[in-house]
Amino acid sequence: MRRADRLFQIIQILRRTKLPVTAARLADELEVSKRTVYRDLADLAGQRVPVEGEAGSGYRLSEYYDFPPLMFTPDELDALLLGVELVQRLPDATLVNNAKDVLSKISSVIPGKLQSVLNPSAVALKPEEPIATKTDTRQIRAAIRDGRKLLIEYRSADGTLSKRVVWPIVLGYDQTHCLLIAWCEKRESFRHFRADRLVSLLLLNECIDTDRKVLRSRWEEWREAELLRLREIKLLGGL
Incomplete structure (x- = not known):
């Protein structure tokens, strides 16, 4: 080096x-x-x-040091490229487009000697089947950032439609699904909603009266308790 x-x-x-x-x-x-x-x-x-x-x-x-933006190293570009490719595989239409915009911006600012790092890249993910449905999550992410409630119409796995007011906390992703994790006023509990089953949603003017960090911390505690409960059920089932 x-x-x-x-x-x-x-x-x-x-x-x-x-x-x-x-x-x-x-x-x-x-x-x-x-x-x-x-x-x-x-x-x-x-x-x-x-x-x-x-x-x-x-x-x-020093905390007072204002360090200007610096150029990427080849290794950092490899990490960014993998991150962009991962985002492009998510079932989220808007984030896929945002990832493409990020890559375009990076390509436009790096010097010529680093262009070869981008094309062709030294890193790549294994090809996978494209996801048929990609959800537009702009309103959901706006609600999370602004701390506002959502009115959603949701279709459950058995086809039942329901309307409910939720407090959006975070969007979770795997390679096939996007999950809206929220507090449900109807059930008075945390719930996970598949974004592709949201028939409609409305961003309400009503703000969530609980701090976003506190709400997320409570959900994480609830999730740990649920995982523990499921493990116990599984162990009992094996006895």
Whole structure:
């Protein structure tokens, strides 16, 4: 790794954590000696990069340091490409288009010497059958971000239609389904709704009176309890 690339990577490592990072950890990730790390840290200080800390206690960037955007490395581009390809496989029409826009923006700003990293890429996912139905989730994501309730009409697995007001928490994905995870006022409990079974939805003006982080934390606790209950049922069934 070139010295300039190594200095850039040290800053990146320090940026992604609020806790001090030891020279040993930096050396391990960069695959260099601690002596080289100390020399690089001194070079960064000489370039007025505010690295705080000392040997033995660890280092971190000053919270007041405003670091401008930097160019991607080839490895970072590989990670981004895989991420974009994964999103393009989701059953979500709008996020698929957003992923394409992201890739287009990246391609338009990187220099020519990195264009070969994008085309052809060094990484790829195994080809899979395309998903027939992709849901438009723009209103759902807007409701989650704004903390607003949704009125949905939902078709269950047996074809039954129901209307209910829900508090959207998060959209969950696997390779075939998109799930709206929400608190259901009708059932007074958390429920998972398949997005492709939403017949209609209306973004209400009524705001959710519970903080989004608190609501998500409660759902995570409920989910853990449900998983534990299902495991117990499975164990009892095997006795």
